[in-house]
Amino acid sequence: MTRFGNVQVQITVENGKITGADVLQVPWNDRHDQMINSQAVPVYNQEAVDAQSAQIDVVSGATYTWEGYTQSLQSAIDQANL
Template sequence: MTRYGNVQVQITVKDGKITAAEVLQVPWNDRHDQMINSEAVPVYNQEAVAAQSARIDVVSGATYTWDGYTQSLQSAIDQANL
């Protein structure tokens, strides 16, 4: 949960590695949310796969999304026992 809404991340794991990350839920309430998250989410998804962890850089202007994303990503990583 973020200040603006929920963020939920799903990962795909193969042979003990994250092969994909995708957002199932992200704040999309208004044009501001849509503008920020349409740019930030693809970056976060790519960073998650590249980093193989929840230690990813924040996209400027998308700090709340980053906070929710990294928390959900870490939860998914923990559930996958990575």
């Protein structure tokens, strides 16, 4: 949960590695949310795969999304026992 809404991340794991990350839920309430998240989410998804962890960089202007994203990503990683 973020200040602006929920963020939920799903990962795909093959052979013990993250091969994909997708956002199932992200704040999309207004044009501002849509503008920020349409730019930040693809970056976060790629960084999650590249980093193989929740230790990813924040996209400028998308700090709240990053906070929710990294928390959800870490939860998904923990559930996958990675």
